[in-house]
Amino acid sequence: MPAPRRKRRRPDVAVLRVGHRPGRDPRLTTHLALAARALGASRLFLHPPDPELADRIAAVARRWGGTFGVLGVSSWKPVLSEYRGGVVHLTMYGEALTSVLPRIRRAPRLLVVVGGAKVPAALFEDADYNLAIGSQPHSEVAALAVFLHRLLGDTPPSRFRGGEQRIIPQRRGKRVLAVRGRNPG
Amino acid sequence: MPAPRRKRRRPDVAVLRVGHRPGRDPRLTTHLALAARALGASRLFLHPPDPELADRIAAVARRWGGTFGVLGVSSWKPVLSEYRGGVVHLTMYGEALTSVLPRIRRAPRLLVVVGGAKVPAALFEDADYNLAIGSQPHSEVAALAVFLHRLLGDTPPSRFRGGEQRIIPQRRGKRVLAVRGRNPG
Numbered sequence: 001m002p003a004p005r006r007k008r009r010r011p012d013v014a015v016l017r018v019g020h021r022p023g024r025d026p027r028l029t030t031h032l033a034l035a036a037r038a039l040g041a042s043r044l045f046l047h048p049p050d051p052e053l054a055d056r057i058a059a060v061a062r063r064w065g066g067t068f069g070v071l072g073v074s075s076w077k078p079v080l081s082e083y084r085g086g087v088v089h090l091t092m093y094g095e096a097l098t099s100v101l102p103r104i105r106r107a108p109r110l111l112v113v114v115g116g117a118k119v120p121a122a123l124f125e126d127a128d129y130n131l132a133i134g135s136q137p138h139s140e141v142a143a144l145a146v147f148l149h150r151l152l153g154d155t156p157p158s159r160f161r162g163g164e165q166r167i168i169p170q171r172r173g174k175r176v177l178a179v180r181g182r183n184p185g
Numbered sequence: 186m187p188a189p190r191r192k193r194r195r196p197d198v199a200v201l202r203v204g205h206r207p208g209r210d211p212r213l214t215t216h217l218a219l220a221a222r223a224l225g226a227s228r229l230f231l232h233p234p235d236p237e238l239a240d241r242i243a244a245v246a247r248r249w250g251g252t253f254g255v256l257g258v259s260s261w262k263p264v265l266s267e268y269r270g271g272v273v274h275l276t277m278y279g280e281a282l283t284s285v286l287p288r289i290r291r292a293p294r295l296l297v298v299v300g301g302a303k304v305p306a307a308l309f310e311d312a313d314y315n316l317a318i319g320s321q322p323h324s325e326v327a328a329l330a331v332f333l334h335r336l337l338g339d340t341p342p343s344r345f346r347g348g349e350q351r352i353i354p355q356r357r358g359k360r361v362l363a364v365r366g367r368n369p370g
Contacts, residue, residue, distance in 0.1 A: 027213055035327035038319045064321055093352055093359040098339065124357050133330075134340055135352035136249055138223035139216035142330035145323075146224075149331045154283065155319055167278055167320035172309050174278040 010152060012085075012109045015144065016045040018076045018123065019116040026053060031141045032114065033057045037068040039148035040155040041112070044068075047076040065163025065179075076113075080126050085109030087127045090143045091119065094130030101150060104129065112147060114140040195337060197270075197294045200329065201230040203261045203308065204301040211238060216326045217299065218242045222253040224333035225340040226297070229253075232261040250348025250364075261298075265311050270294030272312045275328045276304065279315030286335060289314065297332060299325040 015036045020029050030053060033044050037057070046054065049072020057070045073079055080087055086107045088100070104110060113127060124130055133143040160166070168175040200221045205214050215238060218229050222242070231239065234257020242255045258264055265272055271292045273285070289295060298312060309315055318328040345351070353360040 025212075027210075028216065031213065031324035031326055034321075034323040038321040038323035039327065039331075060322060093355055093361075095354050095356060096339070121358075124359075130356060132352075132354055133334075134223045135342075135354055136223040136340075136345060137245060138219040139326055139330070141216055141324055141326040142220035142224065145318075145327035145330045146334045149318075149334070154281070155321075157320075160321060167317075169280050169317055169320055170278055171280060171315060173306075174309075176278075 009108070010040070011107055013041045013148065013152065014043050014045065014083075014111050015041045016047065016076060016079050016111055016113045017116075018047050018113060018120065019118060020046055020048060020050060021116065022048070022050045022053070025116065026050070028141065029053060030056060032144060033070055034060065035141055035145045036148070037061065037066065038155065039145055040152040040159060041148060042068065044070045045073050045076075045079050046070050047073045047079075049074060063164050065160035065166070077122075077126070080111070080113070083111045085111060086129070087111045087113060088129045088131050088147075089113045089123050089127035090133065090140065090147060091115070091124070091130050092132050092135055092137055094132040097131060097133055097147065097150060100129050100131045104151070110151075112144065114144055116140070194293070195225070196292055198226045198333065198337065199228050199230065199268075199296050200226045201232065201261060201264055201296055201298045202301075203232050203298060203305065204303060205231055205233060205235060206301065207233070207235045207238070210301065211235070213326065214238060215241060217329060218255055219245065220326055220330045221333070222246065222251065223340065224330055225337040225344060226333060227253065229255045230258050230261075230264050231255050232258045232264075234259060248349050250345035250351070262307075262311070265296070265298070268296045270296060271314070272296045272298060273314045273316050273332075274298045274308050274312035275318065275325065275332060276300070276309070276315050277317050277320055277322055279317040281320075282316060282318055282332065282335060285314050285316045289336070295336075297329065299329055301325070
């Protein structure tokens with residue numbers, strides 16, 4: 001008799017941004033970090049470190065809830081080699097999302113690596129999967145967003161417990177609720 | 186007798202970026218334009234105009250194929266009022282994607298509006314739908330990418346006919362094919 005179907009556990013997904021340029025990329029990497037958080041990743045490893053950016057994201061997490069954080073790393077290679085889980089490198093040169101997705105769906109832990117303008121060639125070798133969200137040039141923010149959404153689906157509000165405020169979805173206009181004490185999610 | 190099932194035609198999706206700041210946002214709006222193109226939108230209306238950015242995107246389209254282009258507009262209101270189709274405003278304050286999607290799936294033409302840091306209040310009123318990709322702060326690039334991907338699915342290579350080169354997806358490394366003469370897509 002087959003085992004009863006169980007609800008699949010959400011995998012833990014961490015993101016590693018390689019080749020951030022603190023002087024030049026602050027807004028782009030901020031968007032990347034916020035998208036990672038909003039779409040269900042648990043944390044962002046940032047190479048090289050950018051304490052100001054990490055502080056800004058920490059302030060967002062305090063206000064809007066959840067445990068997402070940015071961890072600066074001075075070398076990206078150890079993050080990959082020490083990671084206990086599958087490593088997915090997002091690149092326009094890789095295999096199509098639809099062909100990779102069935103192979104990684106059951107992984108309990110995934111590290112998603114996104115590069116900037118210049119990506120070290122070693123990344124293609126060190127990753128378990130090189131995955132393309134379409135074989136056209138676009139944006140690492142867009143690629144990460146589509147990947148997380150396809151892998152994790154909608155992010156449940158319970159990911160964002162403990163914030164100071166939350167949005168009540170509206171047809172028109174804005175409605176933001178101040179959360180007093182504990183946010184039930 | 187019910188009519189036989191026909192393959193649904195892909196809707197035509199245009200994007201309108203409101204409140205671009207040419208001095209400050211060039212990279213972010215470039216990412217937005219490239220994501221719009223790669224994920225199947227037909228064009229980007231850019232407010233206010235930014236000829237340099239439009240030229241950069243035109244160069245990408247020449248090299249990588251397709252007919253996507255950036256059209257500068259000095260006022261965004263007429264774009265909405267003259268648009269013959271549904272208007273979807275992406276905002277973290279809006280209704281959830283999953284509740285809006287069934288209502289817009291059959292639209293033949295859609296205009297997707299994305300704001301920057303400050304969004305004019307009138308947009309909430311003038312749009313047919315205010316749609317949130319999660320009720321958390323993140324990125325207009327990420328929101329647009331998830332929306333286009335959910336609405337249009339994978340972008341067929343035929344969208345990118347006529348380029349000078351194309352990528353052959355690989356497990357490792359990069360493979361780019363120079364296209365001589367007409368690209369069959």
